[in-house]
Amino acid sequence: MFRPRPDAPAATVEVEVDGRTVRVPEGASAAAAVLLAGLASLRDTPVTGSARAPYCMMGVCFECLAEIDGVPNRQSCMIAALPGMRIRRQRGARDIDPEDVPDTIPSFPIPAPRSGGA
Amino acid sequence: MTQFDAIVIGGGLVGAAIGYGLVRDGLRVAIVDEGDIAFRASRGNFGLVWVQSKGLGAPHYQRWTRLSAEEWPALAAELGERTGISVGLEQPGGLQLCLGEEELEKRRAMMEQMRREAGNFGFEYRMLDRSELAGILPGLGASVAGASWTPYDGHANSLNLLHALHKGFGERGGTYLPGRTVIEAHAAPHDFRVEFAGETIVAPKIVLAAGLGNAKLAPLFGLLAPVRPQRGQILVTERTNRIWPLPLGSLRQTQEGTIMLGSSEEDVGFDTGQKPEIMRNIARRAVLCFPWIAELQIVRAWAALRVMPPDGLPIYDESEEFPGAFTANCHSGVTLAGAHANAFAPMVAAGALDPMMMPFSAKRFDVSAAA
Numbered sequence: 001m002f003r004p005r006p007d008a009p010a011a012t013v014e015v016e017v018d019g020r021t022v023r024v025p026e027g028a029s030a031a032a033a034v035l036l037a038g039l040a041s042l043r044d045t046p047v048t049g050s051a052r053a054p055y056c057m058m059g060v061c062f063e064c065l066a067e068i069d070g071v072p073n074r075q076s077c078m079i080a081a082l083p084g085m086r087i088r089r090q091r092g093a094r095d096i097d098p099e100d101v102p103d104t105i106p107s108f109p110i111p112a113p114r115s116g117g118a
Numbered sequence: 119m120t121q122f123d124a125i126v127i128g129g130g131l132v133g134a135a136i137g138y139g140l141v142r143d144g145l146r147v148a149i150v151d152e153g154d155i156a157f158r159a160s161r162g163n164f165g166l167v168w169v170q171s172k173g174l175g176a177p178h179y180q181r182w183t184r185l186s187a188e189e190w191p192a193l194a195a196e197l198g199e200r201t202g203i204s205v206g207l208e209q210p211g212g213l214q215l216c217l218g219e220e221e222l223e224k225r226r227a228m229m230e231q232m233r234r235e236a237g238n239f240g241f242e243y244r245m246l247d248r249s250e251l252a253g254i255l256p257g258l259g260a261s262v263a264g265a266s267w268t269p270y271d272g273h274a275n276s277l278n279l280l281h282a283l284h285k286g287f288g289e290r291g292g293t294y295l296p297g298r299t300v301i302e303a304h305a306a307p308h309d310f311r312v313e314f315a316g317e318t319i320v321a322p323k324i325v326l327a328a329g330l331g332n333a334k335l336a337p338l339f340g341l342l343a344p345v346r347p348q349r350g351q352i353l354v355t356e357r358t359n360r361i362w363p364l365p366l367g368s369l370r371q372t373q374e375g376t377i378m379l380g381s382s383e384e385d386v387g388f389d390t391g392q393k394p395e396i397m398r399n400i401a402r403r404a405v406l407c408f409p410w411i412a413e414l415q416i417v418r419a420w421a422a423l424r425v426m427p428p429d430g431l432p433i434y435d436e437s438e439e440f441p442g443a444f445t446a447n448c449h450s451g452v453t454l455a456g457a458h459a460n461a462f463a464p465m466v467a468a469g470a471l472d473p474m475m476m477p478f479s480a481k482r483f484d485v486s487a488a489a
């Protein structure tokens with residue numbers, strides 16, 4: 001459905017979008033690569049499971065969430081496509097296993113708690 | 119000129135809950151609400167229906183909060199049936215995590231004082247140690263020493279609550295008048311007149327529920343509402359699988375899966391700006407509690423202003439000079455929605471506040487009266 005503008009710089013950056021190889025101009029966003037790949041959608045919403053693809057291309061609608069280089073739920077329209085980037089489908093909410101993440105956070109001073117209202 | 123049985127000034131959570139309760143009791147009610155430029159705590163809060171920390175040294179506030187938590191299920195069910203909007207209420211009890219032994223000991227002392235002050239009314243709580251907590255909360259951080267638990271706490275979708283109260287109000291015949299700021303009013307006993315550009319509404323009852331706007335409005339009706347803004351900042355993560363079975367005070371996971379990290383308490387006047395050092399401290403406490411939170415993306419962050427009375431306790435009052443005028447002010451309008459719709463509104467409909475409300479009167483700030 002989408003094509004690069006005729007005046008766009010040459011497509012030199014090669015990325016992977018859900019298994020397909022796509023070339024985009026330098027500086028293009030990961031979401032642009034998703035649109036050029038011609039996929040009908042790149043994620044399913046967490047609540048109703050409906051299919052979504054990049055929409056506003058300017059960081060406000062969150063429709064463009066994708067797993068990028070192994071990190072889920074990234075806003076692909078706000079991230080520049082880099083050579084070798086892997087942009088993958090995001091299915092529903094992120095699945096995190098708290099027990100899986102090692103407790104490696106550096107210990108910083110404990111900030112004061114709140115006084116306790118809600 | 120339009121005649122109503124009651125005028126409510128303010129269409130935030132407090133005004134909407136009271137207005138909803140009044141139309142349910144059969145009154146013809148107008149809610150007058152400012153425009154979108156208004157400071158609206160009701161659109162920037164954390165969504166807790168929180169009981170366990172309310173009313174240290176003020177057991178009447180603990181009782182009022184408990185009453186509200188008990189009214190919440192009926193209100194949520196009724197709103198669901200009437201409006202088709204689910205307010206997402208869950209009341210599985212709540213945990214307040216403590217980082218380090220010192221915090222835990224302070225919390226223990228506080229909870230014990232709450233129990234003593236509750237007297238025969240009772241206050242059920244338990245302190246959980248680290249090992250007990252680790253069984254309930256996966257991926258618990260090493261600095262968590264323990265937590266306090268009470269069965270009374272819960273959480274809800276507070277935006278849906280606001281929406282449902284407004285929809286329910288309208289469906290029961292209430293008149294919502296947005297985009298109107300009340301600056302002047304004419305008060306006489308059981309006779310109130312409010313004017314906007316070219317419009318006049320009158321009613322024998324009026325309820326000031328204008329949040330921070332009450333400070334200026336109250337004196338027009340012989341009332342006192344010395345509320346000030348207290349800023350709170352909140353961070354929200356991406357959605358994840360359901361991890362916690364219950365809300366954790368300054369951390370909670372919404373039904374949709376986002377994790378909310380909150381919230382600061384800052385005295386900065388009418389300023390809804392965000393501050394990186396405050397946001398960092400909120401994130402740090404969260405990550406000390408649960409290191410895996412550092413893996414999550416923050417997708418939203420905001421600041422909003424609480425409606426804060428000088429002593430942190432709600433102000434409910436009725437005017438002696440102009441009977442029929444009432445006011446309601448609080449910083450926990452989500453938690454207290456059950457009480458506002460199901461207890462406060464019926465008192466207004468009946469024409470007088472119940473004696474149980476006396477300790478909430480703003481007379482407590484009047485030094486000459488106290489002397």
Ligand SMILES: Cc1cc2nc3c(=O)[nH]c(=O)nc-3n(C[C@H](O)[C@H](O)[C@H](O)COP(=O)(O)OP(=O)(O)OC[C@H]3O[C@@H](n4cnc5c(N)ncnc54)[C@H](O)[C@@H]3O)c2cc1C
Pocket residue numbers: 118127128129130131132133134150151152153156157158159160161162163164165166167168298299300301327328329330331332335348349350351352381421422423424425447448449450451452453454
């Ligand atoms: C960061 C933060 C976190 C919070 N977390 C929680 C929580 O977890 N649980 C909880 O129970 N509570 C929480 N609260 C508090 C809760 O949001 C407030 O108690 C509640 O929203 C207050 O509602 P309100 O209707 O009094 O005020 P507001 O929401 O401020 O509404 C007041 C309304 O009055 C209108 N108004 C003002 N002046 C005039 C005027 N002159 N004429 C006409 N209309 C006027 C305004 O337009 C506005 O719509 C939190 C608040 C903040 C800021």
Ligand code: FES
Pocket residue numbers: 031054055056057058059060061062063064065075076077078
């Ligand atoms: S496309 Fe709207 S936020 Fe990315």
